[in-house]
Amino acid sequence: MRKQIAAANWKMNLTYDQGEALLKEIIGAGIQLSSNQQALFAVPFPYLAMAKAAVKGQTNFDIAAQNCSNKKSGAYTGEVSVEMLQSMGIGYCVIGHSERREYFMESNKVLAEKVNICLENNITPIFCCGEALQVREESAQNAFVQQQLEESLFHLTPDQVQKVVIAYEPIWAIGTGKTASTEQAQEMHAHIRQVLAGKYGEAVAGNISILYGGSVKANNAAELFACPDVDGGLVGGASLLAQDFVQIIKALK
Numbered sequence: 741m742r743k744q745i746a747a748a749n750w751k752m753n754l755t756y757d758q759g760e761a762l763l764k765e766i767i768g769a770g771i772q773l774s775s776n777q778q779a780l781f782a783v784p785f786p787y788l789a790m791a792k793a794a795v796k797g798q799t800n801f802d803i804a805a806q807n808c809s810n811k812k813s814g815a816y817t818g819e820v821s822v823e824m825l826q827s828m829g830i831g832y833c834v835i836g837h838s839e840r841r842e843y844f845m846e847s848n849k850v851l852a853e854k855v856n857i858c859l860e861n862n863i864t865p866i867f868c869c870g871e872a873l874q875v876r877e878e879s880a881q882n883a884f885v886q887q888q889l890e891e892s893l894f895h896l897t898p899d900q901v902q903k904v905v906i907a908y909e910p911i912w913a914i915g916t917g918k919t920a921s922t923e924q925a926q927e928m929h930a931h932i933r934q935v936l937a938g939k940y941g942e943a944v945a946g947n948i949s950i951l952y953g954g955s956v957k958a959n960n961a962a963e964l965f966a967c968p969d970v971d972g973g974l975v976g977g978a979s980l981l982a983q984d985f986v987q988i989i990k991a992l993k
């Protein structure tokens with residue numbers, strides 16, 4: 741059974757103390773997750789060790805990095821390798837967030853390399869995809885997202901692709917307060933699953949968690965997560981507020 745996941749993406753927000761206090765408050769809420777549910781916190785690199793310690797002993801609470809290098813190691817000043825993440829016990833890494841694609845020119849090809857290096861090091865990539873507003877206005881979103889999947893994931897074996905988590909994040913909904921409707925979310929998630937099934941078969945596609953991201957809030961998480969092909973969310977703004985993120989975790993199926 742595929743996992744239902746609530747993943748916080750702190751982006752480049754919060755001081756160390758604020759981050760620690762936020763985690764403490766969320767964990768203090770005493771949420772009990774079932775075996776197919778997972779809460780994740782994608783925190784800035786300098787907070788990974790603190791965050792890992794903060795969730796220690798909490799069943800199905802874990803920490804993710806927000807990015808990693810596509811290179812193994814060496815003279816790449818300022819970069820962080822997957823091997824480093826793995827050596828700290830980090831099990832997840834967000835790959836290809838639209839902000840990385842837009843501001844750091846990350847291409848589908850580079851993202852394929854990042855997915856590979858994560859999988860080689862037993863780190864689960866949370867692979868982000870999603871279209872800009874203009875693409876949706878041209879009704880070209882299905883083909884656009886399909887191409888992102890094909891160019892970054894379709895070289896994987898069925899075993900490998902089942903280890904990837906996909907996050908569909910329409911760019912027009914990220915940080916804008918404009919959420920995709922449940923119909924829009926379900927339609928795209930079903931499309932993504934169908935594209936995966938076309939390449940890998942229904943059983944493999946059915947095992948892959950597909951998260952929705954884009955202005956998920958405490959008051960809309962439950963209806964979004966209730967969609968049959970929506971397996972939780974990747975949450976930016978609302979994940980910085982303890983009570984809101986607690987509600988979002990509790991909205992998991």
Ligand code: PEP
Nearest residue numbers: 914915953954955976977
């Ligand atoms: C995100 O950062 O991935 C995101 C979806 O942000 P927000 O929830 O603020 O739209």
